[in-house]
Amino acid sequence: xxxxxxxxxxxxxxxxxxxxxxxxxxxxxxxxxxxxxxxxxxxxxxxxxxxxxxxxxxxxxxxxxxxxxxxxxxxxxxxxxxxxxxxxxxxxxxxxxxxxxxxxxxxxxxxxxxxxxxxxxxxxxxxxxxxxxxxxxxxxxxxxxxxxxxxxxxxxxxxxxxxxxxxxxxxxxxxxxxxxxxxxxxxxxxxxxxxxxxxxxxxxxxxxxxxxxxxxxxxxxxxxxxxxxxxxxxxxxxxxxxxxxxxxxxxxxxxxxxxxxxxxxxxxxxxxxxxxxxxxxxxxxxxxxxxxxxxxxxxxxxxxxxxxxxxxxxxxxxxxxxxxxxxxxxxxxxxxxxxxxxxxxxxxxxxxxxxxxxxxxxxxxxxxxxxxxxxxxxxxxxxxxxxxxxxxxxxxxxxxxxxxxxxxxxxxxxxxxxxxxxxxxxxxxxx
Amino acid sequence: xxxxxxxxxxxxxxxxxxxxxxxxxxxxxxxxxxxxxxxxxxxxxxxxxxxxxxxxxxxxxxxxxxxxxxxxxxxxxxxxxxxxxxxxxxxxxxxxxxxxxxxxxxxxxxxxxxxxxxxxxxxxxxxxxxxxxxxxxxxxxxxxxxxxxxxxxxxxxxxxxxxxxxxxxxxxxxxxxxxxxxxxxxxxxxxxxxxxxxxxxxxxxxxxxxxxxxxxxxxxxxxxxxxxxxxxxxxxxxxxxxxxxxxxxxxxxxxxxxxxxxxxxxxxxxxxxxxxxxxxxxxxxxxxxxxxxxxxxxxxxxxxxxxxxxxxxxxxxxxxxxxxxxxxxxxxxxxxxxxxxxxxxxxxxxxxxxxxxxxxxxxxxxxxxxxxxxxxxxxxxxxxxxxxxxxxxxxxxxxxxxxxxxxxxxxxxxxxxxxxxxxxxxxxxxx
Numbered sequence: 001x002x003x004x005x006x007x008x009x010x011x012x013x014x015x016x017x018x019x020x021x022x023x024x025x026x027x028x029x030x031x032x033x034x035x036x037x038x039x040x041x042x043x044x045x046x047x048x049x050x051x052x053x054x055x056x057x058x059x060x061x062x063x064x065x066x067x068x069x070x071x072x073x074x075x076x077x078x079x080x081x082x083x084x085x086x087x088x089x090x091x092x093x094x095x096x097x098x099x100x101x102x103x104x105x106x107x108x109x110x111x112x113x114x115x116x117x118x119x120x121x122x123x124x125x126x127x128x129x130x131x132x133x134x135x136x137x138x139x140x141x142x143x144x145x146x147x148x149x150x151x152x153x154x155x156x157x158x159x160x161x162x163x164x165x166x167x168x169x170x171x172x173x174x175x176x177x178x179x180x181x182x183x184x185x186x187x188x189x190x191x192x193x194x195x196x197x198x199x200x201x202x203x204x205x206x207x208x209x210x211x212x213x214x215x216x217x218x219x220x221x222x223x224x225x226x227x228x229x230x231x232x233x234x235x236x237x238x239x240x241x242x243x244x245x246x247x248x249x250x251x252x253x254x255x256x257x258x259x260x261x262x263x264x265x266x267x268x269x270x271x272x273x274x275x276x277x278x279x280x281x282x283x284x285x286x287x288x289x290x291x292x293x294x295x296x297x298x299x300x301x302x303x304x305x306x307x308x309x310x311x312x313x314x315x316x317x318x319x320x321x322x323x324x325x326x327x328x329x330x331x332x333x334x335x336x337x338x339x340x341x342x343x344x345x346x347x348x349x350x351x352x353x354x355x356x357x358x359x360x361x362x363x364x365x366x367x368x369x370x371x372x373x374x375x376x377x378x379x380x381x382x383x384x385x386x387x388x389x390x391x392x393x394x395x396x397x398x399x400x401x402x403x404x405x406x407x408x409x410x411x412x413x414x415x416x417x418x419x420x421x422x423x424x425x426x427x428x429x430x431x
Numbered sequence: 432x433x434x435x436x437x438x439x440x441x442x443x444x445x446x447x448x449x450x451x452x453x454x455x456x457x458x459x460x461x462x463x464x465x466x467x468x469x470x471x472x473x474x475x476x477x478x479x480x481x482x483x484x485x486x487x488x489x490x491x492x493x494x495x496x497x498x499x500x501x502x503x504x505x506x507x508x509x510x511x512x513x514x515x516x517x518x519x520x521x522x523x524x525x526x527x528x529x530x531x532x533x534x535x536x537x538x539x540x541x542x543x544x545x546x547x548x549x550x551x552x553x554x555x556x557x558x559x560x561x562x563x564x565x566x567x568x569x570x571x572x573x574x575x576x577x578x579x580x581x582x583x584x585x586x587x588x589x590x591x592x593x594x595x596x597x598x599x600x601x602x603x604x605x606x607x608x609x610x611x612x613x614x615x616x617x618x619x620x621x622x623x624x625x626x627x628x629x630x631x632x633x634x635x636x637x638x639x640x641x642x643x644x645x646x647x648x649x650x651x652x653x654x655x656x657x658x659x660x661x662x663x664x665x666x667x668x669x670x671x672x673x674x675x676x677x678x679x680x681x682x683x684x685x686x687x688x689x690x691x692x693x694x695x696x697x698x699x700x701x702x703x704x705x706x707x708x709x710x711x712x713x714x715x716x717x718x719x720x721x722x723x724x725x726x727x728x729x730x731x732x733x734x735x736x737x738x739x740x741x742x743x744x745x746x747x748x749x750x751x752x753x754x755x756x757x758x759x760x761x762x763x764x765x766x767x768x769x770x771x772x773x774x775x776x777x778x779x780x781x782x783x784x785x786x787x788x789x790x791x792x793x794x795x796x797x798x799x800x801x802x803x804x805x806x807x808x809x810x811x812x813x814x815x816x817x818x819x820x821x822x823x824x825x826x827x828x829x830x831x832x833x834x835x836x837x838x839x840x841x842x843x844x845x846x847x848x849x850x851x852x853x854x855x856x857x858x859x860x861x862x
Binding site: 003021022063092094095117123133136140143147152154155156157162172173175178182189192193197205209367368384387388391395421430431 | 434436451452453454470471472494495496523524525526527528530548549550551552554555559560563564566567570571574578581583584585586587588589590591592593602603604605606607609611613619620623624626627628629630634635636638640642650651653661796797798799814815816818819820821822823824825826834852853855857860861862
């Protein structure tokens with residue numbers, strides 16, 4: 001008999017079927033036992049009446065892998081609207097001991113470190129699994145949007161000879177006796193590849209030796225990177241980013257609707273025109289409204305970002321807001337200045353619900369501008385990168401979305417580790 | 432005027448259009464100049480007759496980024512069947528110096544180390560770019576096949592506290608003062624995630640500190656990993672792998688046909704029933720045919736694999752052949768033995784054109800089997816992994832395809848570095 005999934009049973013009334021999965025929970029009543037079997041599609045309720053069968057199941061601990069043959073019947077009480085009766089249950093694989101927390105509860109009742117230590121079990125909880133399903137759908141939407149816009153996926157090195165973003169926050173590696181580093185971003189490589197494909201993207205891990213133990217930083221995270229040539233300025237990049245975010249939300253709706261339902265979430269609406277505010281205008285508004293001294297600061301504080309998030313929602317009905325024109329001094333060396341104001345940059349951040357989600361902008365594309373920007377540095381370390389600019393590069397720009405940050409904002413997680421399968425940070429290297 | 436791509440011009444006869452790209456090549460004749468502009472879709476031929484315009488273009492070096500406005504006309508001589516006449520050419524971005532090799536030649540005329548040192552330029556060559564396009568399409572096909580089969584994509588750590596495959600061949604990292612390692616595979620994580628989603632895949636970099644400088648090994652490569660639960664044995668995994676390979680070939684045909692044409696390649700046919708030969712039967716055949724002593728060896732040699740590739744092509748008309756039942760002694764500790772012969776394993780290799788392309792098999796799923804297999808090891812290093820098996824795991828298995836090896840076999844590259852954007856090996860860390 002072919003195995004069926006929980007989600008397929010509602011078209012099988014009256015038929016004998018076989019399901020297989022994990023013993024999620026059982027309730028033993030006086031005359032009957034209800035057994036919940038969890039598989040990758042959902043949960044099947046199995047009704048046992050025969051005393052020996054009930055006694056046999058009563059001995060099984062949660063997470064036992066079982067197979068059930070039974071007859072599908074309609075049931076208003078069962079979670080999926082159907083249940084299996086007259087079952088035969090067989091044990092496929094037995095656990096050694098019960099889980100350290102109850103997976104059947106709507107919320108896992110344990111502290112975050114315990115959940116992370118036991119990720120192999122805690123991730124089986126339907127709510128945790130739903131978060132991971134939304135993450136997978138988000139990435140699928142990211143790629144789909146760029147595939148249809150003529151971007152090509154690339155795969156670049158994660159071990160590099162020199163730091164890309166700044167000298168700090170890199171992890172040193174012993175590379176056959178030489179010193180190397182984990183890549184902080186694919187920035188150099190995606191720019192080089194603009195010279196090849198004009199439009200490229202990469203989905204891959206990046207590494208930041210972030211020494212602060214915060215609720216929103218990870219030492220490894222998944223960076224959704226895109227870069228495109230033949231732009232006028234950063235606004236062309238912002239337009240592509242908008243369509244990418246819309247596709248991510250749409251793909252979550254298409255592919256992870258059960259996960260959204262379980263978590264009682266809806267995806268945010270991505271406005272056709274995301275509000276845009278210039279960095280200095282933002283500072284003026286914030287200082288006027290809050291009387292906090294803000295003007296003249298080279299960057300926005302977390303409180304500033306929250307204020308702009310509220311402003312955007314109230315004034316524009318948008319959970320997203322672009323801030324453009326950050327001061328050059330706080331942006332990486334490859335950032336293109338504003339042609340009308342060399343102290344400001346053709347860069348942007350996208351805030352989502354009051355937190356920076358995406359950073360992007362136009363990059364320098366002339367070799368001489370790089371030579372100038374890197375004055376005082378050892379250019380040999382950058383040689384392979386600078387080759388792209390020696391040999392003709394169009395105006396270009398791009399952005400990077402942090403996947404875990406997106407998921408954390410979407411789900412309202414207090415700590416980014418709650419939405420990361422196996423987080424890595426200052427203190428955590430396992431599992 | 433909206434910019435158009437080279438590949439879009441054949442429906443624009445008589446219209447004035449704008450294209451932009453790299454000056455691929457120019458031929459100056461007595462009365463006329465032909466300029467080839469390369470963009471992400473192909474090459475546009477531009478015809479200049481006006482003497483001043485010809486003189487201006489003659490000064491430009493290859494890889495200058497230019498924009499051209501011109502009128503589309505039919506042309507039997509032009510590569511794309513159309514060309515632009517009455518052009519206005521403007522320079523967008525000027526190179527500092529000409530490329531170290533001529534990108535216009537059908538073959539790049541330089542040694543591999545030179546091409547790799549100048550990857551930012553050599554990858555712009557249409558043949559090199561075509562290889563990268565085929566790689567992107569392959570990965571897209573891998574994901575599409577698994578998405579439609581109920582697999583979920585996962586993203587797992589690339590830095591781990593303990594080696595996964597074996598103690599050798601790992602790269603040590605300084606992780607905030609602690610010793611850690613680059614992940615050799617996502618093996619432990621994909622098995623853990625079988626407990627969550629039952630079917631998972633991951634596309635990500637893996638790292639092997641391979642001390643041998645060979646034409647088929649890289650220190651970082653892209654691993655296309657899948658793992659699935661509720662299998663009977665390794666043959667269920669082999670059936671999924673077949674459909675994945677078929678989808679990879681199909682997606683290359685759909686999305687990278689111009690790249691195939693340029694390289695004069697066709698994708699291999701993936702038979703519905705890939706020939707299967709048991710390890711010991713393979714050894715017997717090889718020893719009988721070649722009179723080389725083969726029986727009793729615990730693994731197949733490269734010569735053995737080539738022999739089997741020839742045999743499969745000649746006897747079965749298949750470029751793929753499965754070898755099953757490798758001796759347990761040569762397989763990793765998590766390999767499931769053959770229930771009928773505990774010295775043999777429920778594992779397989781898939782050979783493609785006489786070279787191992789994929790390794791896979793059924794894994795152990797009972798906690799006690801892991802405790803036994805890891806006897807003598809410090810189990811605390813494996814604790815988070817073993818948690819999955821303590822808490823009930825179904826019979827499961829999976830496989831890993833090395834992307835670069837697939838592309839090397841497909842394109843007939845003599846050295847895997849020829850088909851890798853930015854290879855990493857014993858000697859190479861840049862660009």
